[in-house]
Amino acid sequence: MKKKPTKKSLRTHKRLVTVGACLGVIVSGGMAAYGQTATMADMEKQNQDLQKRLDALEDLVKKEGLMPSGSTNKSVMSAMNQVTIGGFVQASYFYNTQRPASGQSASYLWNTKDNSFSLNKFKLTVASAPVATDKWDAGFRASLMFGDDAPDLNTPGANGTGGNTSFNDLREAYVEINVPIGTGLDIKAGELISLLNWESGDGGAANPNFSQGYQWWYTGNGPSAGIQGTYNFTDKIGLTVRVDNGLYQGPVDNNQGKAFSGSINLKPTDKLWINLIGWYDSQPGDSSTSGFSSIGGFQFTKEFGTGYEVDYFHFAAPGTDTDLWSVGGWAWYNFTSKVGVAARADYVSQDNGLLGPAVRPGAGLSSTDNGGALGSLTATINYTPVPYIKIQPEVRYDYTTYSGGLNGKDHQFIIGCGATYMF
Numbered sequence: 001m002k003k004k005p006t007k008k009s010l011r012t013h014k015r016l017v018t019v020g021a022c023l024g025v026i027v028s029g030g031m032a033a034y035g036q037t038a039t040m041a042d043m044e045k046q047n048q049d050l051q052k053r054l055d056a057l058e059d060l061v062k063k064e065g066l067m068p069s070g071s072t073n074k075s076v077m078s079a080m081n082q083v084t085i086g087g088f089v090q091a092s093y094f095y096n097t098q099r100p101a102s103g104q105s106a107s108y109l110w111n112t113k114d115n116s117f118s119l120n121k122f123k124l125t126v127a128s129a130p131v132a133t134d135k136w137d138a139g140f141r142a143s144l145m146f147g148d149d150a151p152d153l154n155t156p157g158a159n160g161t162g163g164n165t166s167f168n169d170l171r172e173a174y175v176e177i178n179v180p181i182g183t184g185l186d187i188k189a190g191e192l193i194s195l196l197n198w199e200s201g202d203g204g205a206a207n208p209n210f211s212q213g214y215q216w217w218y219t220g221n222g223p224s225a226g227i228q229g230t231y232n233f234t235d236k237i238g239l240t241v242r243v244d245n246g247l248y249q250g251p252v253d254n255n256q257g258k259a260f261s262g263s264i265n266l267k268p269t270d271k272l273w274i275n276l277i278g279w280y281d282s283q284p285g286d287s288s289t290s291g292f293s294s295i296g297g298f299q300f301t302k303e304f305g306t307g308y309e310v311d312y313f314h315f316a317a318p319g320t321d322t323d324l325w326s327v328g329g330w331a332w333y334n335f336t337s338k339v340g341v342a343a344r345a346d347y348v349s350q351d352n353g354l355l356g357p358a359v360r361p362g363a364g365l366s367s368t369d370n371g372g373a374l375g376s377l378t379a380t381i382n383y384t385p386v387p388y389i390k391i392q393p394e395v396r397y398d399y400t401t402y403s404g405g406l407n408g409k410d411h412q413f414i415i416g417c418g419a420t421y422m423f
Contacts, residue, residue: 082129094416095322133184142173155250208342257283367402
């Protein structure tokens with residue numbers, strides 16, 4: 001009687017047949033590719049020649065600096081697979097009911113011209129994966145920004161020697177290194193975005209309101225080249241310390257002065273965060289800028305959140321001392337995952353002189369008053385029909401104590417809508 005094959009023997013037989021078939025396809029296919037007269041010796045020789053060419057090409061790539069010496073193809077490909085590319089495109093239309101004769105809304109930063117459609121921003125960010133905190137690790141981040149708002153968000157390179165303009169489209173770019181000490185010492189070096197301000201310079205792409213508040217402009221500073229270290233003692237308290245070219249120097253320093261700033265980062269609960277920030281910027285000519293700030297927020301529920309910012313600046317120069325302070329608050333509520341509302345109130349006051357530089361040519365405050373205040377109230381609807389689109393109809397009321405400071409008046413209404421596509 002013939003013995004019935006077991007399931008195990010059948011599986012083994014099938015595997016042998018499959019392997020044999022695969023080997024047959026590979027060998028026959030390979031032999032066909034080399035021609036009917038090819039021999040195994042010929043194939044081996046051609047493989048050796050190909051390997052030599054690959055080794056020579058890899059040596060050339062390393063020599064040209066396109067691949068670090070000692071790295072392997074596998075490690076390079078692994079690093080490239082972890083690089084992310086993202087950003088957003090942002091456009092808007094806003095209208096000033098005062099119809100300013102100059103065509104520009106005094107003190108309003110975010111549209112080059114009133115009653116005009118604007119491409120506010122195109123931002124492109126390339127970044128490595130987040131650095132590990134338990135070992136030596138490194139990464140990078142770089143962002144380019146173009147559009148109407150870019151000149152006020154990026155740092156022009158004209159203050160560098162020789163009129164260097166290669167930084168004009170650069171928002172930020174830095175190398176990041178983790179030193180495995182304790183919980184991990186995070187070090188960043190390069191062009192760094194300011195530690196100041198509750199609002200992000202990305203505007204409606206990141207903030208509950210589309211336009212920026214006055215604090216972002218008058219109590220902040222642009223990107224500057226420097227080095228920064230952050231250490232988290234626990235998950236509730238951390239410290240950030242930075243040294244850079246100066247609060248208002250940008251990527252290339254034109255003097256020997258430097259700015260020193262630091263932030264104590266507190267997160268008492270998962271709903272509350274507070275940053276306590278201080279700085280001292282010493283520049284030639286006995287001029288300096290010093291002050292402190294606090295920013296933070298509290299998330300009452302998943303739908304309802306709040307934020308705040310308080311700032312104090314002291315500007316000192318021979319024969320001039322000026323104090324500036326500000327306060328601002330934000331609140332937002334999401335009715336659904338697609339529809340929400342947001343409100344902002346801010347107030348900036350300076351005791352001596354006209355508030356800050358002109359926001360845009362022809363769009364700055366105009367008054368002969370020696371000291372005054374500027375503020376705004378803003379209401380925004382946030383509509384997100386799909387996760388990567390954000391539409392923000394907005395109405396804004398600006399007011400000032402500088403007589404005639406807003407196009408000859410003390411107030412203005414601006415209405416419009418912004419839209420952001422995030423990728």
